[in-house]
Amino acid sequence: MSQRREIKDRLFEQFARIGQAMSSSKRLELLDLLSQCEKDVETLASNSGMSVANTSRHLLILKAAGLVESRKEGVHNFYHLANQEVVELYCGLRELAERQLADVERIVDELYPGEERMEPVDRKQLIKLAKAGTVTVLDVRPEDEFRAAHLPHAISVPLPKLKNYLKELPKHRQVVAYCRGPYCLMASEAIKLLQSKGYKAIRLGEGIVEWQAAGLPLVHGS
Structure with missing residues (x-):
């Protein structure tokens, strides 16, 4: 050789x-x-x-x-x-697996059966609506993750604290909850709780990593 x-x-x-x-x-x-x-x-x-x-x-x-x-x-x-x-x-590895491996979609279907699948959300429109107070954006991750980076106009309400926070959440306003990304379960659990209490709530299937990859702004600090 x-x-x-x-x-x-x-x-x-x-x-x-x-x-x-x-x-x-x-x-x-x-x-x-x-x-x-x-x-x-x-x-x-x-x-x-x-x-x-x-x-x-x-x-x-x-x-x-x-x-x-x-x-x-x-x-x-x-x-x-x-x-x-x-x-x-x-992220590139994850996206490649999503495209190339049929088992990924099957497992995701098991993770989010039927109505739990994320609904499409226009990112820029979401920022405008949150800024105007028309939509409440909840970040249900732990507080240290929120401080590191979060979506514009989001409110930090870690999942364990959400039940006690409901009295401060207007029922007439739509709620969008997000967590660590498409395969994190915290936002899904938050949506279940919110919907059971009569809130119109949907899960944003993206987290800060996907948001940043799309070239959209993030906020750092409390």
Whole structure:
């Protein structure tokens, strides 16, 4: 084997490190969670349904591939995505799977049966209606994710607090709820609660990642 052939093999081995790091469904879910904001290992473990030890192991693999970075604060280790290109890589992988794998649509049908499927929403029109007070946009993600970035004119009402917030929510105004994106269940649960209480409510099937990818504005801070 020629020296240049060996060099080329080593080069493609480096490319493969990224693919290997993303070859776990749980590591993809961690990337999805970190696309919202920086999180500590314990929170990531809770959100992903893994033990802290397993979560740490997966994060170290992602870190070794340069996909995430970490910092220590007291006894807690915090992780964040290395850069915006990681978000784009994850979204591109997800979109490719949606186009190429028939099983994805079948599983999504199981996740959102019938009436739970998201309704189309004109993004720019939604911003105008929310600004005018015609529509209430609810961000039902945790507050730290809202502070990191949220849709314009959205109100932060984390899902566990929604029931107590209903008395402040006008029933004559349409409600649009969103969470982490098309496969997050928090907005779906919020819509079920709102509709059961007589609100006209729909789920926005996009989160901040999709919103940003479309070139639309986001708001940072409370």
